Amino acid sequence: xxxxxxxxxxxxxxxxxxxxxxxxxxxxxxxxxxxxxxxxxxxxxxxxxxxxxxxxxxxxxxxxxxxxxxxxxxxxxxxxxxxxxxxxxxxxxxxxxxxxxxxxxxxxxxxxxxxxxxxxxxxxxxxxxxx
Numbered sequence: 583x584x585x586x587x588x589x590x591x592x593x594x595x596x597x598x599x600x601x602x603x604x605x606x607x608x609x610x611x612x613x614x615x616x617x618x619x620x621x622x623x624x625x626x627x628x629x630x631x632x633x634x635x636x637x638x639x640x641x642x643x644x645x646x647x648x649x650x651x652x653x654x655x656x657x658x659x660x661x662x663x664x665x666x667x668x669x670x671x672x673x674x675x676x677x678x679x680x681x682x683x684x685x686x687x688x689x690x691x692x693x694x695x696x697x698x699x700x701x702x703x704x705x706x707x708x709x710x711x712x713x
Contacts, residue, residue: 609691613698617679620705625672632665667712675705 636644639657650660679701686697 610694613694614683617683617698617701618676620702620709621672621675621679623672624668624709625676628665628668628670628672630665631661632669635661635665671708671712675708679705 631645635658637658638654639651644657645661645664647660650657682697682701686694689697
């Protein structure tokens with residue numbers, strides 16, 4: 583038992599933790615990327631659906647709804663419509679996210695984290711509403 587306690591006497595827990603300034607600066611970076619990841623993904627999918635639509639109804643790729651699998655015309659219309667909706671929606675959300683990031687640029691980390699949480703929640707609700 584004494585061998586274990588002797589080993590732990592020299593153990594300093596603070597040495598394995600990252601420095602708080604590096605942790606907080608990386609937190610700001612990760613929160614910013616999180617706020618921009620969703621809108622950029624929606625924008626990318628919108629561009630893909632609009633400019634490179636899948637030509638035939640497919641069960642695996644493309645924007646699928648039960649009614650769009652009925653005919654070729656319905657499928658192509660749906661791909662273009664979703665492409666436009668998500669392209670403009672993703673572009674709008676990206677701009678709004680950039681504005682929110684610029685507003686909270688000098689704010690504290692807690693304020694930025696709360697703003698990021700609210701922003702990502704609203705983005706998710708808007709994407710679900712567009713679906």
